[in-house]
Amino acid sequence: MRKTLKILKPLLMIAVFVGGLRLILSIAHAPRAVVYLSSLTAVEMAGMLYLPFRIANERELRYLHLWAANLILFGVCQSLTILGLAYTYLSHTPTLYHETERLRNFLGFDPTPFQHVGMHVLNWMIIAPAIATWIIGAPIVYVARRRTARAAGRS
Numbered sequence: 001m002r003k004t005l006k007i008l009k010p011l012l013m014i015a016v017f018v019g020g021l022r023l024i025l026s027i028a029h030a031p032r033a034v035v036y037l038s039s040l041t042a043v044e045m046a047g048m049l050y051l052p053f054r055i056a057n058e059r060e061l062r063y064l065h066l067w068a069a070n071l072i073l074f075g076v077c078q079s080l081t082i083l084g085l086a087y088t089y090l091s092h093t094p095t096l097y098h099e100t101e102r103l104r105n106f107l108g109f110d111p112t113p114f115q116h117v118g119m120h121v122l123n124w125m126i127i128a129p130a131i132a133t134w135i136i137g138a139p140i141v142y143v144a145r146r147r148t149a150r151a152a153g154r155s
Helices: 002-027 032-037 040-056 063-091 100-107 113-154
Strands: none
Touching (some): 002 032, 002 040, 002 063, 040 063, 040 113
């Protein structure tokens, strides 16, 4: 697990920086386009590609390590988002963390605070790590390791 955390560390530092920046910009009511540039979703998506390639190069790491790394990455990103939601709901200050019109267009309804936080927890614990590990990451690890093995066999 130590090696997995070492691989994950740069992504976690980026996530904390981006999440903190997004919270500060949102609280300061910066222009919407500026706040959107500090995207935790972009960090998560970069991690979906970065982690399998890095783990593929470490022969002792398995798919379970990829899943754990994704779970940790999404946990940090979703926790930062939940922190922003908590600020929004507890302070009753409108921020980009809960945009009623955008949520209505996406979901078809305006979720309660409990529902909104619950969706982020569900995304963190089940949906995102499953997609990142098994649909995106596992094929990348498989193909990368297979290419490495073929190249080693030719040598």
